[in-house]
Amino acid sequence: MEIITERIQRSWKWIRALLFIAILIIISLMLVIFSAFIYGVVQGPPPLNVSQTSVFYANDGTVIGESHYGEERYWVELEEISPHVIDATLSVEDRKFFKHFGFDLKRIAGAAIADIKAGAKVQGASTITQQYARNLYLSHEKTWTRKLNEALYTIRLETNYSKDEILEGYLNTIYYGNGMYGIEAAAKHYFNKSALDLSLSEASLLAGIPKAPSHYSPFLNYENSKKRQAVVLNAMVAQELLSIEDAQAAMNESIIFNKNETTAIGIAPYFQDIVRKTLQDELNFDEQTLAQGGLRVHTTLDPFMQQAAEKSFEQIIREDSNIQASLIAMDPYSGAVKALVGGRSYEESPYNRAVQAIRMPGSTFKPILFYNAIDNGFTPSTVMRSEPMTFRYDEGKATYTPSNYNNYYANDFITLAQAIALSDNIYAVKAHMFLGPEKLVDTAKEIGISSDLLAVPSLALGTSSVKLIEMAQAYSHFANNGKQVQPIFIQKITDYNGKILFENEMPEQKQILNEAATYVTTQLMTGMFDPSLNDYTTVTGRDIRHSLTRPYAGKSGTTETDSWMVGFSPQLTTAVWIGYDKGKEITSPREKQYSKYIWAQFMEDAHTGMPVHSFKKPKTVVGKYINPDNGKLATESCPNKRFVYYLEGTEPTQYCNEHLHEDLDAQPEVPEQKSWWKELFSF
Template sequence: MAIMRIFIGNLFILIFISVFSLLFMEMTKELSSVQSFHHVLEESVALEDVRLSSNSLILDRHGNAISDVFTSENRISLPFEKIPTSVVNAFVAAEDQSFYEHPGFDLSGIARAFMVNVQSGSIEQGGSTITQQLARNLYLSHSQNYERKLSELLYSYQIERDFSKEEIMELYINSVYFSNGVYGIEAAANYYFGLSAQDLSLAQIAFLCAVPNNPSHYNPLTGKEAVHERKAWILQKMYEQGFLENDELETALEEEIVLHTFVKKDQYPDYVTYVLYELEQLISHEEGYAQRLRTSGNNEERADITASLKARVQEVLASGITIETALVPEIQAHTVSTVNDHLSHTDTQGAVSVIDHHSSEIVAITGGTSYNKFDFHRGFQAFRQPGSAIKPLLVFAPFLEETNAGINSIIDASPIKRGSYEPQNFGGAVYGKVPLEAAFKHSYNTAAVRILDMVGVEESFSYLNNFDFSRVTSEDQRLPAALGGFSMGMSVNEMTQAYTVFAAKGIYTPPKAIQTVKNAEGDILFKWAETSKEVWNEETINKMNKMLEKVTSEGTGRAARFNTQGYIGGKTGTTNDFQDLWFIGSSSQYTAGVWIGKDEPASLYRESENNLHTNLWREIMKGFH
């Protein structure tokens, strides 16, 4: 009964193909009828836009790959003109010798398959052309039943009407499966030999082209002997079809095949995680998502916009982009190892951002000790109170800009009370009239609050709003902000970005990790627009830099100083109960910020006494100066 059912099914297919072919051959005689058939076919077989995913790359500043970005499908798409001719010939010889003549299906191939299937009593052979295989890969399932087979024929015919033979071959070679999650000849060449397809030998091409016929059986990693047998068969078919000379055949048969299996590049997880976050921000800014989020009316709408943005980012990543970054591998590796050396043996966490303030580029960033990609990233996702590290930005620079005071101007550091708010100095110390420089380098809290009160909270915040503090709100505009009292706080990356203004003569240019995002053809898709703004005048900056330098030579940041030619200056920050330790400062070339704390805030009194934050900053900076 089963054999009879298979016989009838195969016979039905043969009859269908015969009728279909007669209609095709008679199209010039029955043009109107055929047009009607095509119209019906187009309505029944809608070929959607074909978008094959392709691997993306992240590069360091020297153009070296640091991360391959792909998920379940490892694919590197090639345009037809870059596909080696021998690859095309191998598939034609092995899979579809009448590829350039048939209209999507091959009657003789189906007849051969019919005879084999009848003799075996099962569906052993499909007689599928390359076009039919493409139809399965792109639009249909790989199930073995007659309903799918009929659909395959219709799709194949429609594909041949819509695409040229070159386009069909390009799609096929880029979509066909090469086992082990690898799709397309370029990714296969890279995965199994560490080469580009254009650098493969004839023997290597035949070896790879053997795999798609049955990827599980011809798996190069587990069934190499079977692959070699089919490789020899393909070479012989290529010779019989006139694609090879005899000496080429003999040379290819004798060549030893040595695999060099691909290892996915996945370096610098701290930096790569940040780059992918910044990519989302860049696309959001360039394509209007950011504006829509700012003007959205409710949480549901914001959630929909965010979901759409994330889908768009995945679409871009699947298109085979190259992300060029500012990463300096040596600085990143040194920064990560230094943080781990100081903190990994404890339950204390830390994060660092290093910025080249001449180019406004983030050259290194860490996410925490022993960081794994896509973990919670303390460099840009941890928002903590900044303590006194906020004073240069919110208090002293605005004061100098507004009053034109000198660094030796006298300021009142005596106790101050405004309503119920009565700030204290470290250790409860009481001071009187002191030079502005002394109040700064020794971080007197009472002086900072009085200065903010004098300048005006709103006025001082108008300067702070020039920077990229994402969690600062109008609720933060109150006197405790002078000492770092914010409702949500800042990340170490945001603080370090802001501090670059002191090294850039008062001009703030938002530092970025991404230089350009290019498509597979090398055209720029996305690039941050250059935006700079003057926050403070050069005279104010000169005064600030003198005071920041005094912090490292005479003040609270002395442990951060090290022997180097050029400038060293910065500011410490400590929050209530020593829960957060900060040091942010600059050399002549780089601005770096260090944050140390615990994920569940707890006292770091001993670490503060031992100057852990300033020592860590010093050791990091010494490594590349």
């Protein structure tokens, strides 16, 4: 009996302790809630209109655009919003909105458990009030300080505003993608109607966008937006706000979108798109911050060069042509992108061909090959025959038979200097196979070609598709004597108070390529403009050479579907592509020349006011006058000669003697002198 009594007394002690602890917890929670209420009352209502538009600047400080395209904001009262919008939003964003005091504790706990199980953040727990607070508190930082401030703003909102006022504010400030803030702006933009007139199908589609505006925008990703709409409608069914039949009917309803929406795209819209993508993907600024965070983004764009690029497109490409084009120009030392055009009309097609399109570069790939050749024993005087032939590869299992343009061949020996200037395919593939196809792949990767490359004989002729920006980056390595360079679009980011949030400091440049071999290759690339290298055909830059007024190096390339021109001065690298989006064959000879003419006009315009510079010669390079037909040292008898650079120790030592007999043949004929005895005995 005493044992039982003891146990009862011991149990009662535990019960009293637990009750005491529970009472303390309850009192503590009540104190926290009371303190929060007092805080909210004392602090008063937070300001509701603190949004700041983010601004993009060119490198001269001029404004080129903002963080939205034609941003629209309209404030409508809750009564002016379709009940379908309210029901759909509450169902998918915060079903207990009218029951909690700004925080859904059960939802927070569930999200925490889900995150712990997944080992990452996979589920959100923010209420509508918290999201509204986040919209009002404009900080881009993902820190505990921001979360605390959001919590305090949430308390102040709940304390000082009614649920209807909070819901109204939320629906008028939430981001619906495409630069639209608030349900009224979204309704006008997507459907050309007021928020009050939205149907269940339209309302459920819009209610799904704020979770990820770019991902669920019906204009950008219609299929994703429909999947999200199904989630919204199912949530409404679960809340008994809809029948399954009504939800199915809304899902199947044919939606008519507003096709006449207009957007203010500003200067260089393709460039601005890349800046936005860089801000989000590389610098981790979210869409909300870009749209309302008041960022000041200082870009690398040069307005004068951008205007010159766009003007070259307008003046050279025929207006009635459907062909597309893209251009990118960058500083070969800093990597700063100075001008970029991703297509002929952003309004008609925002697809950015300068950074997204993957096309075959053709012969513009050859300088990378010839750099390898120079760095591995070839010289500008190295001769090989240009004649039709078939190459065997893959241990003799496969063959490849290249051909020259228009099937023109020297059927004789030509020098490497001529091969690059004339764009001889046979010479290129021979050199490629001698060096080994993997060598070209490795070097291309080192200088910025990240697209997949096949180590096959045809790679020498640019048959693996790449991006225009990759070719601009690769050629910049030639322009800066082989130093590493990366394209950049943003110089600096500050908040609206001038505090620096990011600054792109130029890293110490690493020497990637052999400096001397790079210089020799660059000089070989000037040959496309030099008629002294004409042979069985003419140099590929003959049509534009007369319009060029300073030293340039470059290479053109043509396939059945693509036309390229990539080249540089010591101050600027520019790549131009011409072609059709769907790979249609370019049949017009005029259209095939567009890339060269655009490149030449842009480069001349872009260099206006710049001093004329020559390419910087390393000490380990020597120059010699040679006969470009045979690569030997030129003599006074040679009718054709060119000054060519060599790696020190590889320059030719043998003089050309092909024209010595021509000199002898050219001497005036001397009459034969007859002797006296011939005169005497002649008949």
